[in-house]
Amino acid sequence: MLSALLAIGAALAAAGISGIIFSRNFVAIMFAVELIIISGIVIAVSFINSFINASTAAGAMLLISLWAIAAAEAIATVTLYAFMKARGSNFRVDKLNLLKW
Amino acid sequence: MLFEIIYGFAFITVAFAVSMFFVKKLLHAAVLLALVSIGSAIMFALTGSALVGIFQLLVFVGGLSTYFIVAFGSEPREERMSFKKELARLALFALSFIAIAGAIAYGFAKAPANSTTTAAQAQGNFISSLTAMFNSDYMLLYVVLLLLVAVATGSIIIAKKVVKLVV
Numbered sequence: 001m002l003s004a005l006l007a008i009g010a011a012l013a014a015a016g017i018s019g020i021i022f023s024r025n026f027v028a029i030m031f032a033v034e035l036i037i038i039s040g041i042v043i044a045v046s047f048i049n050s051f052i053n054a055s056t057a058a059g060a061m062l063l064i065s066l067w068a069i070a071a072a073e074a075i076a077t078v079t080l081y082a083f084m085k086a087r088g089s090n091f092r093v094d095k096l097n098l099l100k101w
Numbered sequence: 102m103l104f105e106i107i108y109g110f111a112f113i114t115v116a117f118a119v120s121m122f123f124v125k126k127l128l129h130a131a132v133l134l135a136l137v138s139i140g141s142a143i144m145f146a147l148t149g150s151a152l153v154g155i156f157q158l159l160v161f162v163g164g165l166s167t168y169f170i171v172a173f174g175s176e177p178r179e180e181r182m183s184f185k186k187e188l189a190r191l192a193l194f195a196l197s198f199i200a201i202a203g204a205i206a207y208g209f210a211k212a213p214a215n216s217t218t219t220a221a222q223a224q225g226n227f228i229s230s231l232t233a234m235f236n237s238d239y240m241l242l243y244v245v246l247l248l249l250v251a252v253a254t255g256s257i258i259i260a261k262k263v264v265k266l267v268v
Contacts, residue, residue, distance in 0.1 A: 004107045004111060004148065005148055006209050007206065008111040008114060008141070008144060010205035010209060012114070012118050013201070013202075014199075014205060015121075015122075015198060017197075018194050018197040018201060019122045019194075021197055023122055031121060031130055031131070035134070038138060038141055038161070041157065042144070045145055045148075046148075049148065049149070061244075063156070065244050067156070067160045068248045070160070070161070071160065071164065072248045072251065074168055074169065075256070076256075078169070078172045080259065081173070082172075
C-alpha cells in the first residue's frame with residue numbers, strides 16, 4: 001500500500017511540475033501548485049501510515065498544516081485573480097508585469 | 102483484487118491531473134482538480150485511512166474546489182493554439198512528466214537502500230523530533246495563526262491596491 005500511495009504521489013507531483021513548466025496562464029499555474037500540495041499530502045499519508053505511531057498527534061498535525069497551506073494558497077490565488085481582473089490585466093505569465101509596485 | 106482497484110483509481114486520478122492542463126476553460130480545470138481530490142480521497146479510504154479521506158473531501162472538494170469553481174466559472178483559459186503547437190506541447194508535457202515522475206520514483210526506490218540508517222533509526226531521529234515539535238498542545242494554534250496572519254497581511258496589501266484603482 002505504501003508503494004501505491006508513493007507512486008500516485010510521485011505521478012501527481014510530476015504532473016504539477018510539468019504543469020508549472022508548460023502552462024502560461026497564471027491560474028493554471030496556481031492549480032498546478034495545488035496539485036503539488038495534494039501530492040505532498042498523499043506522500044505524507046503514506047509515510048504516516050508506515051512510520052508514525054497512530055497514538056501520537058504528529059501525523060494529524062502534519063496533515064492539518066498541509067491542508068491549511070493549501071487553503072491559504074487557494075485564498076491567495078483568488079485574491080490575486082480579483083486584483084488582476086480589477087486591473088484588466090492579462091493572465092498570461094509571459095506578459096505579466098503588474099506585480100511591480 | 103483490492104490491489105487492482107487501488108492502481109485503477111491511481112491511474113484515473115493521474116489522468117485527471119494531466120488533463121487539467123489541456124482543457125480550454127478554467128472551470129473545467131477546477132472541476133478536474135476536484136476530481137483529483139476525490140480520487141486521492143478514495144485512495145486514502147482504500148489504503149485504510151478513511152478519516153483522512155473524509156477530511157480530504159471536506160477540505161479540497163467541499164471547500165477549495167467549490168471556491169475555485171465559483172471564482173473562475175466564467176473565465177476562459179487562453180486563446181486556442183494551432184493543432185501542431187498543441188501536439189508539440191502535449192509531447193513536451195509527456196516527456197517532462199515521464200522524466201520527473203521517473204526521477205521521483207527512482208529517489209523513493211533508492212533512498213532507503215543507500216541510506217546507512219534503518220527505518221527504525223530514522224523513526225527515532227526524524228519522526229521523534231517531528232513528534233516533539235508537533236505534539237505541543239498549542240502547536241496547531243500557532244500554525245493556523247501564522248498562516249492566517251500571512252494570508253491576512255497579503256490580502257490587505259493587495260486589497261489596498263484594488264481600492265486605490267477602483268476609487
